[in-house]
Amino acid sequence: MKIHEYQAKQLFRKYDVPVPQGDTSTDRQGVVDIADKLGLPVAVKAQIHAGGRGKGGGVKLARDRAEVEAAADAILGMTLVTKQTGPQGRLVKTVLIEKGVNIKKELYLSIIPDRETASITIVASQDGGMDIEEVAEKSPERIIKVPINPLIGIQGYHLRQVMFGLELDSVLMKSFGKILRSLYTLFVDYDCSMVEINPLIVTEENEVIALDAKVDIDSNALYRHPDIVEMHDPNEDDEAEAEAAKYNLNYINLDGNVGNMVNGAGLAMATMDIIKQAGAEPANFLDVGGGADAEMVENGFRIILSDPKVKAILVNIFGGILRCDVLAQGVVQAAGKVQLNVPVVVRMEGTNVEEGRRILAESGMSLINATDLADAARKIADIVS
Numbered sequence: 064m065k066i067h068e069y070q071a072k073q074l075f076r077k078y079d080v081p082v083p084q085g086d087t088s089t090d091r092q093g094v095v096d097i098a099d100k101l102g103l104p105v106a107v108k109a110q111i112h113a114g115g116r117g118k119g120g121g122v123k124l125a126r127d128r129a130e131v132e133a134a135a136d137a138i139l140g141m142t143l144v145t146k147q148t149g150p151q152g153r154l155v156k157t158v159l160i161e162k163g164v165n166i167k168k169e170l171y172l173s174i175i176p177d178r179e180t181a182s183i184t185i186v187a188s189q190d191g192g193m194d195i196e197e198v199a200e201k202s203p204e205r206i207i208k209v210p211i212n213p214l215i216g217i218q219g220y221h222l223r224q225v226m227f228g229l230e231l232d233s234v235l236m237k238s239f240g241k242i243l244r245s246l247y248t249l250f251v252d253y254d255c256s257m258v259e260i261n262p263l264i265v266t267e268e269n270e271v272i273a274l275d276a277k278v279d280i281d282s283n284a285l286y287r288h289p290d291i292v293e294m295h296d297p298n299e300d301d302e303a304e305a306e307a308a309k310y311n312l313n314y315i316n317l318d319g320n321v322g323n324m325v326n327g328a329g330l331a332m333a334t335m336d337i338i339k340q341a342g343a344e345p346a347n348f349l350d351v352g353g354g355a356d357a358e359m360v361e362n363g364f365r366i367i368l369s370d371p372k373v374k375a376i377l378v379n380i381f382g383g384i385l386r387c388d389v390l391a392q393g394v395v396q397a398a399g400k401v402q403l404n405v406p407v408v409v410r411m412e413g414t415n416v417e418e419g420r421r422i423l424a425e426s427g428m429s430l431i432n433a434t435d436l437a438d439a440a441r442k443i444a445d446i447v448s
Contacts, residue, residue, distance in 0.1 A: 064280045065112040069159045070294045071276035078245040081272045085161035094135035097160040103127060104163035107134040111153040112299045115145035121155065156298060164272060169262035170229060171195055174250045182210035187225050191262030217247040238271050254284030303366050310362045312351060319344025320447050322367035322376040326351050334379045341440035343447050346373050361397035368401060375406045375446040377439055382413025391419035395426045406431060406446050410439035
């Protein structure tokens with residue numbers, strides 16, 4: 064679960080990680096009042112769950128009252144488009160107003176889990192303020208990675224590896240080390256999948272401050288963190304994904320034109336891979352689970368069809384817990400209710416598969432049987448090409 068920058072900074076304060084003074088507002092007068100209280104200059108920052116806000120016009124520096132008002136007018140209510148929002152953008156309803164700081168140096172710092180090494184890994188760079196992916200592509204030698212065994216935890220030598228790699232002045236090492244230890248503790252305490260600061264700045268006064276903050280918490284651990292659950296902003300949810308969650312469907316919206324309905328997360332990933340291999344693009348990830356019934360299939364179809372990009376649907380089911388004839392009956396029943404207006408290719412394998420195929424063939428609907436997954440991928444690619 065993602066949270067907003069201002070919420071992440073609330074956690075930072077809890078763990079004594081320095082952040083600029085600031086507050087949030089949802090209206091123009093509130094922005095002006097907060098700026099007056101903090102003193103100029105201030106930064107006015109759009110609060111959405113996406114990076115690249117500055118490049119999209121969602122972060123503005125205001126040096127006087129007129130610029131504060133202009134920034135509030137420009138950002139509040141704007142549809143902010145960044146690389147991470149997609150072309151549809153996100154509506155900005157809240158802004159964070161922060162006291163301006165004198166920046167001497169910008170750094171990048173994050174903590175993430177690394178499955179390859181079964182470690183918690185610190186990633187840092189002297190190129191703060193830039194997209195870390197761009198730095199990795201053009202100057203990989205400028206990225207520092209320090210793996211930490213989670214059973215041992217962060218040690219002094221980990222801190223020194225990062226600090227020496229960043230070529231920090233000796234006067235900064237004590238404060239930076241304290242910040243890094245605190246961030247690691249926060250990461251573990253809150254079951255995070257990412258903690259990122261970009262940029263982490265060094266001020267002209269030789270203070271180390273988190274100018275930005277991104278925190279992502281493992282959704283499977285939210286039952287342990289009711290304070291994080293309260294931070295959930297439904298305005299940031301994808302409408303289709305939120306709708307799917309109501310029916311216990313695992314759905315993720317993507318950019319392609321082939322809708323997918325699969326029972327099993329691993330099978331769903333393989334299905335998306337083979338669709339791409341066939342030359343088409345998946346429009347979603349949808350796992351209906353091993354015990355899907357007609358109602359779940361119906362809701363799955365309805366959610367997929369709510370995406371105007373979808374030109375065809377691939378249903379890929381392995382009939383183990385769910386028999387293929389039962390699944391076929393559910394598909395026919397659901398297809399009749401949602402009034403399918405795109406072709407549907409169905410690949411089934413498993414218990415009672417022949418009976419399932421017969422039910423589909425005799426349904427009188429636009430349901431296309433596929434003999435195997437490769438055949439299904441070819442047929443779906445031919446339809447959307």
